[in-house]
Amino acid sequence: MGLLVDGKWQDKWYDTKETGGKFVRSASQFRNWVTPDGSAGPTGTAGFAAESGRYHLYVSYACPWAHRALIFRALKGLEDHISVSVVHPDMLGEGWEFRTDFDGASGDTLMGLRYMHEVYTSAQPDASTRVTVPVLWDKQTGTIVSNESSEIIRMFNSAFDGLTGNRDDYWPEPLRDEIEAINDRVYDTINNGVYKAGFATSQQAYDEAVRPLFDSLDWVEAMLSENRYLLGDRVTEADWRLFTTLIRFDKVYHTHFKCNFKRIVDYPNIWDYVRELYQRPGVAATVNFDHITRHYYYSHDTINPYRILPITPDLDLWAPHGRDRASLQSLPKS
Ligand SMILES: N[C@@H](CCC(=O)N[C@@H](CS)C(=O)NCC(=O)O)C(=O)O
Missing domain, CATH: 1.20.1050.10 (Glutathione S-transferase Yfyf (Class Pi); Chain A, domain 2)
Incomplete structure (x- = not known):
C-alpha cells in the first residue's frame, strides 16, 4: 500500500493522524472522457473518441469501484471493444501488482508491466497520486483517460452506443x-x-x-x-x-x-x-469471491495482522x- 510522489513509489498506509482517526478518500486525478466523436467531456481534454480496440481497462476483481466498470462493460456489450487486465488480489508494499500466481489474475496483458504504479508513471512520469483501480487507458496516445469509476461508467453507458448498437440507458x-x-x-x-x-x-x-x-x-x-x-x-x-x-x-x-x-x-x-x-x-461473471476475500483479509495488515482468511458464509x-x-x-x- 502506498502512493506516488513525484513519480517515485512510497510505501505508506493511509495517514489518519491529521483527521482524528478518520479515513478520507483522495480525489481521482485523471478526469478525461471518451465521447462518441472525441470532443471534450465535462472535464479534462478532448481527443478520446469511442473506437473499438482503442481502450484498455485495468481492474481488480476485489475492488468495488473497479467492479462498477466491469459491470458496465458487460451490460453494454463492450467486452469485444475494451480489453481488460486484472491485478493480483494482494495489495502489498508495491501496491497493486501484475503477478499471475492467483487464478484470474491476468498480469498486464497490454504492456507487460509489474506494478500498477508503473501504469501511472507511463502516463505521467512525475505523477504524485494514489495508485488506484480502475484505470481506463488509451492505447493510441499512451495515457490514462480516467481513474474515476463514477465517470468511467457514464462513458461506458453511452459513448460506445454507435459502435455496439446497445442503447440500454442506466443514466436516463x-x-x-x-x-x-x-x-x-x-x-x-x-x-x-x-x-x-x-x-x-x-x-x-x-x-x-x-x-x-x-x-x-x-x-x-x-x-x-x-x-x-x-x-x-x-x-x-x-x-x-x-x-x-x-x-x-x-x-x-x-x-x-x-x-x-x-x-x-x-x-x-x-x-x-x-x-x-x-x-x-453478464453480472455473475464479474463477481469473484476468491479475489474479494483474499484481497481484503490479506492486504490490510493493519486491520488483520496475521492475515488469517476467515471462513465466510455460503451465499x-x-x-x-x-x-x-x-x-x-x-x-x-x-
Ligand atoms: N475514486 C476512485 C477510488 C478507487 C479506489 O479507491 N480503489 C481502491 C481499490 S478498492 C484502490 O485502488 N486503492 C489503492 C489506494 O488507495 O492506494 C474510483 O471510484 O475510481
Missing part, C-alpha cells in the same frame, strides 16, 4: 436529479461508509461511520419494499453502484470492517434485490429472487 435524462440524490447518500454512507468504518483508527470515527451506514441500509430496505429498484421500475446506475458494496458485505465488510450490526441476508428486500441483480445476464445467489412479483411493479416515475 429524466431521472438524473433523483439518481444523483440517491448516489450521494449511498456513496457517503454505504459505498464509502464501509471503508470509513473499517479504516477508522478512533472509536469516534468508527461510530460516526457505522451508525449512518445501518440507517442507510434501513432506508434502502424501505425503498425496496415498495419498488423493485431504487428508482422504481427501472434499473439505473444507482442500483449498480449500490450492488458492488452489497455483494461484498456479508463475506467481507461485516467481519473485516466491523460492519456487524446486521448482515445483508437479514434484510429481506435487499437480499432478494442483490440476487436479482446478480442473476442479470445462495442463484435462489429465486421473487422481485418480479406484482406488488412491486409500480408505475415508472417519469
Whole structure:
C-alpha cells in the first residue's frame, strides 16, 4: 500500500493522524472522457473518441469501484471493444501488482508491466497520486483517460452506443436529479461508509461511520419494499453502484470492517434485490469471491495482522429472487 510522489513509489498506509482517526478518500486525478466523436467531456481534454480496440481497462476483481466498470462493460456489450487486465488480489508494499500466481489474475496483458504504479508513471512520469483501480487507458496516445469509476461508467453507458448498437440507458435524462440524490447518500454512507468504518483508527470515527451506514441500509430496505429498484421500475446506475458494496458485505465488510450490526441476508428486500441483480445476464461473471476475500483479509495488515482468511458464509445467489412479483411493479416515475 502506498502512493506516488513525484513519480517515485512510497510505501505508506493511509495517514489518519491529521483527521482524528478518520479515513478520507483522495480525489481521482485523471478526469478525461471518451465521447462518441472525441470532443471534450465535462472535464479534462478532448481527443478520446469511442473506437473499438482503442481502450484498455485495468481492474481488480476485489475492488468495488473497479467492479462498477466491469459491470458496465458487460451490460453494454463492450467486452469485444475494451480489453481488460486484472491485478493480483494482494495489495502489498508495491501496491497493486501484475503477478499471475492467483487464478484470474491476468498480469498486464497490454504492456507487460509489474506494478500498477508503473501504469501511472507511463502516463505521467512525475505523477504524485494514489495508485488506484480502475484505470481506463488509451492505447493510441499512451495515457490514462480516467481513474474515476463514477465517470468511467457514464462513458461506458453511452459513448460506445454507435459502435455496439446497445442503447440500454442506466443514466436516463429524466431521472438524473433523483439518481444523483440517491448516489450521494449511498456513496457517503454505504459505498464509502464501509471503508470509513473499517479504516477508522478512533472509536469516534468508527461510530460516526457505522451508525449512518445501518440507517442507510434501513432506508434502502424501505425503498425496496415498495419498488423493485431504487428508482422504481427501472434499473439505473444507482442500483449498480449500490450492488458492488452489497455483494461484498456479508463475506467481507461485516467481519473485516466491523460492519456487524446486521448482515445483508437479514434484510429481506435487499437480499432478494442483490440476487436479482446478480442473476442479470453478464453480472455473475464479474463477481469473484476468491479475489474479494483474499484481497481484503490479506492486504490490510493493519486491520488483520496475521492475515488469517476467515471462513465466510455460503451465499445462495442463484435462489429465486421473487422481485418480479406484482406488488412491486409500480408505475415508472417519469
Ligand atoms: N475514486 C476512485 C477510488 C478507487 C479506489 O479507491 N480503489 C481502491 C481499490 S478498492 C484502490 O485502488 N486503492 C489503492 C489506494 O488507495 O492506494 C474510483 O471510484 O475510481
